[in-house]
Amino acid sequence: ELYTALVDLEELLSTESVLINTLEVYINEQEQRLNLLRRYADAYQNQHDIASQDMQMYVSNPINAYLLVKRLTTDWKQVEALMNTNVGKEFIANITSYRQHLKFPSDEDLNGAAVALTRLQDTYRLDTSSLARGELNGIKYSSELNAADCFELGRQSYNNEDYYHTQLWMREADTRLGMEANETVERSDILEYLAFSTFKQGNVHLALDLTNKLLDLVPSHARALGNKVYYEDAIQKTNLAKRKGDDESEDISMEISPKNQRDLLDPVGRDLYEQLCRGEVMTPVEILSQLKCFYHHGDTVRNKFTILAPFKVEEAYTEPRLLIYHDVMSDEEIATVKKIAQPRFKRATVQNSKTGELETAQYRISKSAWLKDEEHKHIAAVCQRVEDMTGLTMTTAEELQVVNYGIGGHYEPHFDFARREEINAFKSLGTGNRIATVLFYMSDVAQGGATVFPSIKTALWPKKGTAAFWYNLHASGDGDRSTRHAACPVLAGSKWVSNKWIHERGQEFRRPCGLEPTPIELTA
Numbered sequence: 001e002l003y004t005a006l007v008d009l010e011e012l013l014s015t016e017s018v019l020i021n022t023l024e025v026y027i028n029e030q031e032q033r034l035n036l037l038r039r040y041a042d043a044y045q046n047q048h049d050i051a052s053q054d055m056q057m058y059v060s061n062p063i064n065a066y067l068l069v070k071r072l073t074t075d076w077k078q079v080e081a082l083m084n085t086n087v088g089k090e091f092i093a094n095i096t097s098y099r100q101h102l103k104f105p106s107d108e109d110l111n112g113a114a115v116a117l118t119r120l121q122d123t124y125r126l127d128t129s130s131l132a133r134g135e136l137n138g139i140k141y142s143s144e145l146n147a148a149d150c151f152e153l154g155r156q157s158y159n160n161e162d163y164y165h166t167q168l169w170m171r172e173a174d175t176r177l178g179m180e181a182n183e184t185v186e187r188s189d190i191l192e193y194l195a196f197s198t199f200k201q202g203n204v205h206l207a208l209d210l211t212n213k214l215l216d217l218v219p220s221h222a223r224a225l226g227n228k229v230y231y232e233d234a235i236q237k238t239n240l241a242k243r244k245g246d247d248e249s250e251d252i253s254m255e256i257s258p259k260n261q262r263d264l265l266d267p268v269g270r271d272l273y274e275q276l277c278r279g280e281v282m283t284p285v286e287i288l289s290q291l292k293c294f295y296h297h298g299d300t301v302r303n304k305f306t307i308l309a310p311f312k313v314e315e316a317y318t319e320p321r322l323l324i325y326h327d328v329m330s331d332e333e334i335a336t337v338k339k340i341a342q343p344r345f346k347r348a349t350v351q352n353s354k355t356g357e358l359e360t361a362q363y364r365i366s367k368s369a370w371l372k373d374e375e376h377k378h379i380a381a382v383c384q385r386v387e388d389m390t391g392l393t394m395t396t397a398e399e400l401q402v403v404n405y406g407i408g409g410h411y412e413p414h415f416d417f418a419r420r421e422e423i424n425a426f427k428s429l430g431t432g433n434r435i436a437t438v439l440f441y442m443s444d445v446a447q448g449g450a451t452v453f454p455s456i457k458t459a460l461w462p463k464k465g466t467a468a469f470w471y472n473l474h475a476s477g478d479g480d481r482s483t484r485h486a487a488c489p490v491l492a493g494s495k496w497v498s499n500k501w502i503h504e505r506g507q508e509f510r511r512p513c514g515l516e517p518t519p520i521e522l523t524a
C-alpha cells in the first residue's frame with residue numbers, strides 16, 4: 001500500500017535506480033555475448049565463402065579438411081554454449097533478492113494509484129485529454145501518458161467495474177494511439193474494452209458499432225463474434241418490444257451502471273463537497289462579515305511567553321466556532337515530527353460503526369503514526385502549545401497523530417467525535433468523547449487538499465505552521481453535527497498534517513465560556 005503516502009513513493013525512485021543499473025549491466029553482458037557470436041558467424045561465413053569458390057579443392061587440402069571438421073565440432077560447441085548461456089537467469093535471481101530489501105509496489109498499488117487518478121479527475125473536473133497530457137488544472141507538471149498508459153488506466157477501472165472511467169480512458173487510449181508512430185498497444189484490445197464498457201453503460205447500439213469495428217480488424221475474434229450476436233439480439237428484442245408497445249421490457253439486459261460506485265452515495269452532498277474542494281463554494285458573506293482576527297494571550301500565568309508573543313488567531317466561522325492559529329508549529333518542530341513519524345507509518349484505518357473493528361477503506365487514504373510526548377522535546381512542546389492555545393487540559397488528550405496523504409489521498413466527510421450508535425468508540429480510553437480537534441498543517445499543498453466543512457460551506461486551505469481548532473461537542477456533550485468535515489484529495493504536492501484530539505474528561509472547569517458560545521443542539 002505504498003500509494004497511500006507520498007513519502008513511501010519517494011523510496012520507489014531508489015528501487016527504480018537499482019533496477020535501471022541492473023538492466024544496464026545485463027544489456028552490456030548480452031551485447032558482449034552477441035558480439036562474440038557475431039565474430040564466430042563472420043569467421044564461419046568467411047571460411048565458407050573461400051570454400052565455396054572451389055569446394056573440391058578446398059576439402060582436398062588436409063589443413064582445410066581439419067579446420068572444417070574442427071569448426072563443426074569443438075568450435076560449434078562453443079557457439080552453442082554461448083547461445084545457451086542464460087545471462088538473464090542470474091539477473092532475475094538478483095532482482096528477486098532485491099525484492100527482499102527494496103520497496104516494490106504491488107498490483108494493489110497500481111490499482112490504488114489508478115483509482116486515485118480517477119478520483120482526482122472527478123473531484124477536480126479534470127478532462128481526460130489534459131490529464132493524459134500531464135496537465136493538472138492547466139499546469140503542466142508531468143510527462144505525458146502514451147496510449148498504453150491510458151489503456152492500463154482503463155483496464156484498472158474495468159477491473160473495478162467502473163465502466164464510466166473505462167470508457168473515458170479507452171477513448172483517450174484510442175485517440176493517443178492514432179498519434180503514435182510506434183504503437184504502444186493494439187487497437188483491437190482498446191476496442192474490446194471500449195465496446196463492453198459502452199454496453200455496460202447502457203448504449204448497446206454504440207457497443208455493436210465498436211464490436212463491428214473490432215471485427216473489421218480481427219474478423220475471427222471469438223469474443224467479439226459472440227458479443228455481436230448478443231448485442232444484435234438485445235437490439236432486436238428491444239425493437240420488437242417497442243413495436244408491441246410493451247414498455248416494461250424496453251431496456252432488456254441494459255443495466256445502466258452509475259457513473260461510478262461513489263455516485264451511489266448521496267449525490268447532493270457529494271456535489272457540495274466537491275465544489276468546496278474546488279474552491280467554487282465559499283463561506284457565506286453574512287458569516288464572513290462577522291469574522292475577526294485577534295491576539296490571544298492564553299494562560300499568561302503559566303506561560304509568560306505569550307504576553308510578548310500572543311497567538312495570532314483568525315476566525316473562520318462563527319457557529320461552530322472555527323479558529324485558525326497562525327505560526328504555531330515551527331519548521332524545526334515540523335521536521336522532527338515528520339522524521340519520527342515516517343518510519344512508523346501505517347495505512348490509516350477507520351472504525352466500522354457496526355462491528356467496532358478498525359479497517360482500511362477507500363474513503364480514507366493516507367498513512368499515519370502516533371507520537372508520544374516523551375519521545376522528543378518538540379512533541380511535548382507542541383502538546384503544551386495546544387494547551388496554551390485552547391486552555392484545555394492535555395492529560396486526557398490522544399497522542400499526536402501524524403498524517404501524510406499520497407496520490408489523491410483524502411478523507412471523506414466524517415465526524416471526529418463518536419456518535420452514540422457507534423460501538424466501542426473511545427470507550428477503552430475512559431476519557432469520554434473527543435471534545436475538540438486541533439489540526440496542524442505541516443506543509444503547504446500545491447493544489448487541492450483543503451479541509452472542508454460541507455454543513456457550513458467552509459474550506460480551510462493548508463498553510464505550513466498554522467492550526468485549525470474547533471469543538472466537536474456542544475457544552476451539553478452532544479455531538480455538533482455541523483463540524484462534519486473532510487480532507488479533499490491532494491491534487492499536486494504532498495500534504496502533511498497532525499491532529500491533537502482533546503477529550504472530555506478533565507475539561508469540566510476548563511472549557512472557557514467566553515471563547516465558545518454553545519447553542520443548544522436542536523438537530524441531534
Ligand SMILES: O=C(O)CCC(=O)C(=O)O
Nearest residue numbers: 411450451486487497499
Ligand atoms: O487532513 C485534513 O485536512 C483533515 C484530517 C481529518 O479530518 C482527520 O484526520 O480526522
Ligand SMILES: [Fe+2]
Nearest residue numbers: 414415416485
Ligand atoms: Fe477529522
